[in-house]
Amino acid sequence: MQAVRFIKQAARPAAKVLRPVAVSRAFSSSAATFTRSPVLEFSEEEELFKETVAKFAQEVVLPKSRAMDEAEQMDPEVVQGLFDTGLMGIETPEEYGGAGASFTSAIIAVEELAKVDASTAVLNDVHSTLVNTLVRTYGSDAIKEKYLPKLATKCVGSFCLSESSSGSDAFALKTRAEDKGDHWLINGSKMWITNAGEAEVFLIFANVDPSKGYKGITCFIADKDMGVQIAKKEKKLGIRASSTCVLSFDDLQIPKENVLGEVGTGYKIAINCLNEGRIGIASQMIGIAQGAFDRATDYAFKDRKQFGKYIGEFQGMQFQIAQAAIQIEAARLMVYNTARMKEAGQPFVTQAAMCKYYASEVANQVAGKAVEWMGGVGFTREEPLEKFMRDAKIGQIYEGTSNIQLQTIAKDIMKSKS
Amino acid sequence: MSSKLRIMVPVKRAIDFAVKPRVNSAKTGVETAGVKFSINPFDDIAVEEAVKIKEAKKGAVESIHVVSAGSSKAQEVLRQSLAKGCDTSTLIDVGDASVEPLTVAKMLAKLAEEDKSNLIILGKQAIDDDSNHTGQMLAGLLNWPQVTAASKVDINESTGEVTVEHEVDGGFETVSASLPMIITTDLRLNTPRYATLPNIMKAKKKPLKTVKPADLGVDIAGRLETVSVSEPPPRPAGIKVNSVDELIAKLKERGAL
Ligand SMILES: Cc1cc2nc3c(=O)[nH]c(=O)nc-3n(C[C@H](O)[C@H](O)[C@H](O)COP(=O)(O)OP(=O)(O)OC[C@H]3O[C@@H](n4cnc5c(N)ncnc54)[C@H](O)[C@@H]3O)c2cc1C
Numbered sequence: 001m002q003a004v005r006f007i008k009q010a011a012r013p014a015a016k017v018l019r020p021v022a023v024s025r026a027f028s029s030s031a032a033t034f035t036r037s038p039v040l041e042f043s044e045e046e047e048l049f050k051e052t053v054a055k056f057a058q059e060v061v062l063p064k065s066r067a068m069d070e071a072e073q074m075d076p077e078v079v080q081g082l083f084d085t086g087l088m089g090i091e092t093p094e095e096y097g098g099a100g101a102s103f104t105s106a107i108i109a110v111e112e113l114a115k116v117d118a119s120t121a122v123l124n125d126v127h128s129t130l131v132n133t134l135v136r137t138y139g140s141d142a143i144k145e146k147y148l149p150k151l152a153t154k155c156v157g158s159f160c161l162s163e164s165s166s167g168s169d170a171f172a173l174k175t176r177a178e179d180k181g182d183h184w185l186i187n188g189s190k191m192w193i194t195n196a197g198e199a200e201v202f203l204i205f206a207n208v209d210p211s212k213g214y215k216g217i218t219c220f221i222a223d224k225d226m227g228v229q230i231a232k233k234e235k236k237l238g239i240r241a242s243s244t245c246v247l248s249f250d251d252l253q254i255p256k257e258n259v260l261g262e263v264g265t266g267y268k269i270a271i272n273c274l275n276e277g278r279i280g281i282a283s284q285m286i287g288i289a290q291g292a293f294d295r296a297t298d299y300a301f302k303d304r305k306q307f308g309k310y311i312g313e314f315q316g317m318q319f320q321i322a323q324a325a326i327q328i329e330a331a332r333l334m335v336y337n338t339a340r341m342k343e344a345g346q347p348f349v350t351q352a353a354m355c356k357y358y359a360s361e362v363a364n365q366v367a368g369k370a371v372e373w374m375g376g377v378g379f380t381r382e383e384p385l386e387k388f389m390r391d392a393k394i395g396q397i398y399e400g401t402s403n404i405q406l407q408t409i410a411k412d413i414m415k416s417k418s
Numbered sequence: 419m420s421s422k423l424r425i426m427v428p429v430k431r432a433i434d435f436a437v438k439p440r441v442n443s444a445k446t447g448v449e450t451a452g453v454k455f456s457i458n459p460f461d462d463i464a465v466e467e468a469v470k471i472k473e474a475k476k477g478a479v480e481s482i483h484v485v486s487a488g489s490s491k492a493q494e495v496l497r498q499s500l501a502k503g504c505d506t507s508t509l510i511d512v513g514d515a516s517v518e519p520l521t522v523a524k525m526l527a528k529l530a531e532e533d534k535s536n537l538i539i540l541g542k543q544a545i546d547d548d549s550n551h552t553g554q555m556l557a558g559l560l561n562w563p564q565v566t567a568a569s570k571v572d573i574n575e576s577t578g579e580v581t582v583e584h585e586v587d588g589g590f591e592t593v594s595a596s597l598p599m600i601i602t603t604d605l606r607l608n609t610p611r612y613a614t615l616p617n618i619m620k621a622k623k624k625p626l627k628t629v630k631p632a633d634l635g636v637d638i639a640g641r642l643e644t645v646s647v648s649e650p651p652p653r654p655a656g657i658k659v660n661s662v663d664e665l666i667a668k669l670k671e672r673g674a675l
Contacts, residue, residue, distance in 0.1 A: 085612070
């Protein structure tokens, strides 16, 4: 299997191997010297960017993280900082005010932010991997010109698919869009919409013709001031600073041209970008796992002594720590490999489901263990461990529950047997 | 001032400040395998100062040229500096050789002449070898005025007068000189920014030139020989005492009182 893949890749012309850095490092003079580079090898600019995000997370986000969790509210300075650092337009082309960077860069940003604060990470993730990606991929030139620059520099975006009666079964949605000649009229409501509290741009999935079933679903782009209303802000177990809201649309008028892609292709658009989005959520989960691991292992090896020794010196602790390290490494390899597959234009749907499933399991296990490793202190809100543990839970629910990921993976296996 | 500012900022890729350095098994230096490297923090401050001057004195700065002597890996710190606002960069590729401050200063002097630099801002020392030599030697070679360990820099771009505050024993000293000059930076001078993502991407398009020491007419062979590198001796464990009386008794026992 490995060998076959190797030959296939090596036989391709260099230009088709879509890992720019790996290419320049790997092909020195001829294909004969081709060597594979490790999955976790980043390009020079990705490395620099990772450092920038890590620094931003430590200096700007970390000091506010606990207070944001307690207040169940993002701090505007953190959101502004995300814009100023260029984290809200990572893949947006330069001509639209973004950085024109790689998909992997977007994934790196989410991981680095989640090491410190999972709410900030999801705000960035939804904005980058769902909202920006949809506008960039499916927007007309006029829509791209109008929305991409402001999404990159000042306006947070929301992705509005789920409804109270349609979560896993997302395409049973009931929100209606009526063609009124010169505009669309939207009526209905949405549930659990991330970033809705901060957002000024909303991507809304609504059905233009329920008789066509899911083939009537269409993706609209709306500005908040067109009349998007927040009906309620949820109080949650984790990622409490991230706003999660119920939205209602009451004769919401949207200009005729504010459709992403074709009318009736909304379900395809949603599936495609959620597949990418899952890699982002998986990255959030490895960030959480790593953040919890780093703090708890500092505590075990440098801070806490019992029975006259650092608690990390006990083999019972060491083996648990080693196992957690393996889990994080495995999850990270899956996440970045899937990101590179996506960049290379290879099919990655199953891998995306696998990495989201696995990374969210790992985050929950590691964050849970890390609380234990810190004992009583880990359980208190003096330390970030209990927060990592609460924040990890959402990974098994949003952008497709763990069962839905398993279903996607199993379907793919079944297909290969039929 | 007749001509515009042409600032040169020499930077070094050094072991990251957060890494605890360890002596290698051959006892010839510090272990570098698997260790994180970053731009020397004082040099990062130098980059920041140059960029701040460019931003504050609109039009007065013609270019900021960032230079590093090191292996090809030093390109990282050059790119990072370009992403923060430097305009051009040069890697003096010395391979894996460790070059002495005088050698570096000679190469920088040559580049400064070629580039017609009139202000050189660099870190007061690199945190790996803590030599604190390069800036001073460079000033000697170029015969320019210098201020070391600057904590505040004020440039009058019309007269070419530069006023610098720096820390001395027991306080601050303010000195002034005319361009061209050398300034070495201290921690207090500024807080470096981080490179934003759009600027990281734009830095890819900025010039990065590579030269060899021979191109600058400099022989990089060392003049010093490292005989041996060793860890500081471990501190012996202390003891706990239960009372002031016991403390005094112990101190007396050791002849400390
Ligand atoms: C904090 C938060 C943020 C969110 N952000 C957004 C957002 O920004 N935009 C958006 O559109 N949505 C968002 N959601 C919605 C989220 O995607 C849904 O909650 C999720 O898809 C699950 O849907 P549900 O809650 O209706 O659960 P249900 O679909 O009712 O599932 C309940 C349980 O049944 C299981 N189940 C359902 N169907 C099957 C099946 N066929 N086989 C086996 N098991 C099944 C599920 O796995 C789950 O365990 C968010 C949710 C939360 C909690």
